[in-house]
Amino acid sequence: MEPPAPQRRVTIVDVARHAQVSTTAVSKVLRNAYGASPEMRAKVRRAIDELGYRPHAGARGLRGQTYTIGVMLPDIRNPFFPEILDGITGRLADTDYQVFLGPGCNGEKEEARVTEAMIDRGMDGLILIAPISPRAHLERIASAVPTVVVGRHGHSSVYDAVTDDDVAGAFLVVRHLADLGHRRIAHIEHHETDPTRIAEMPNAQRADGYRQAMRSLGLADEIDIVSTSYTQQGGYEGAKELLTRPRRPTAVFAGADIVAMGVLEAFTEAGLSVPDDISVAGYDNTTFAAFGPISLTSVDQAGHEIGSNAARILLDRIADRQKKSVQVKLSPTLAPRRTTAPPSA
Amino acid sequence: MEPPAPQRRVTIVDVARHAQVSTTAVSKVLRNAYGASPEMRAKVRRAIDELGYRPHAGARGLRGQTYTIGVMLPDIRNPFFPEILDGITGRLADTDYQVFLGPGCNGEKEEARVTEAMIDRGMDGLILIAPISPRAHLERIASAVPTVVVGRHGHSSVYDAVTDDDVAGAFLVVRHLADLGHRRIAHIEHHETDPTRIAEMPNAQRADGYRQAMRSLGLADEIDIVSTSYTQQGGYEGAKELLTRPRRPTAVFAGADIVAMGVLEAFTEAGLSVPDDISVAGYDNTTFAAFGPISLTSVDQAGHEIGSNAARILLDRIADRQKKSVQVKLSPTLAPRRTTAPPSA
């Protein structure tokens, strides 16, 4: 009775021996590198299949790459992020790269922990989605590993950036509401404290776009912004506050679908009917917004394209770390639904 | 003008030199291993801080552990999974382990790709949430790396398992509806084809629980199951079919909240009022269900506990790979809301 041998993993040495070639040859085949004849390639591939060999990423990383891409996103619960993710994995599907996600991070400290963990694991590239860390920190990360930042406006020479045009998105909403006949259009924004970060954050851009749009439509006097947060709770509170106005707005532009959810909840509680008594629009065009019984007018960010662009740019940068940084700004579209209608008055 | 040195990473050798000790000593301190005096520990820790040293996980993995836990989950979009995830990360927060998620996998092939990628990256343990791969494949994975399977019933001697009692959950719903006075209670289940897998899947258990509950309440004649899938589309189609019944059910138990969403959509379209004309209950108690304007009666699976239990058990198994496998079955509770009410007739 032999003790059950703790089955050693098949290594490149086993493959080399089995194929009667050197380990170098195997390595070259694995990486599709120059310097292996077709016959050699065939021989090696056969051996790989027969032995069920799979390279050990950690060992590869010690000298070369790990073929691993890390994606950091702030909150798994936000139904917009899966769209981006699909775009990323779609673009990477027929490459040797494998994607791993960091667990949701809510604060700067969490972001730092996750990005460090990714770097420590030798990941070849990072995609940071809507990070809140200061730009200096992002640049430190990017100088350690190829990095694409998604959802931060502004230009960096160290990292590449993919954004959606949030100003344009806000314009779409305001114009849509104005076209319906609304004048008293209020906005609920995410309160931003950090002065260095403010100009780069999508939420600030949306509020800015709202202001610009209102002015350009001659509605400057009607500008009405409530500052809470991009959460359901924030939407709820913001809506409550808007209901106390002497002249109640006839339409509310929430900075995110999740905020609109809170708004809808508050209005339902207050006995208001949407859109008969008041119109509501969101941002992100989440599945929530698309859900029939809710049918929320929203802005579609083309998350899939954002993701595939980010992945493509990251691969380019991995291939050439010296190349000039790239900025891509995509254009949103409006998804008009049943929560917006002409004002009753 | 020096060319900007491509800043080499700080290694254990740098730390050892800086602290005037051997690399062995540093390694011991890192792993809290036996054989280092308090003074030595202090000295090394100081050097680590001063140099900003962080161990390279890939290199560690070549000999020991990578301090990485992989979590695979079928679909990021399902709002139930983040709860489990929070439970996992919460339990792991003050350990040295870092969690990474595989990107959503929908099929067996995808699951295999992700789990292989995790193993190839030397992950120390895996948590597989609601996997659909055949049991034999799960056991193969588990024999390569410590594994906890979440949401699969049945007992394995190779992997540990954490489940929620789906039969009990179905009972909760049926009893709740019966208590309200319903008799014609229909169920929408996820169609399962694979005969070997069927007994292990939560969806099958829920359908089973529904049948048992109906019988035990003397409603065996009213059993009415529509077989579609656990998607919004599946709920929509299932509801459509139920509406064609000669004697329409007065209540529908959807096997998952996402299914209930589709049911609600179909009923809204058909001009039916919920719960006045017909009651609807879901399963999972997602944020969707809790959302005020929807307010869906649902079953709460205590996702957080599921996650923390899975993480705890995984750590135990990493510590002792020979120990007997463990099964934990948690108990669900009912979250009654506004989509269920006494039947009108």
Add this chain to the structure above:
DNA sequence: GTGAAAGCGCTAACAT
């Protein structure tokens, strides 16, 4: 309690 040295699986530089 401490350190020297071997080696984990792979790639890259350097022969041939």
Add this chain to the structure above:
DNA sequence: ATGTTAGCGCTTTCAC
């Protein structure tokens, strides 16, 4: 085109 060899950063014997 192919093979030999050094070494990536760390942990682990095994001496002392």
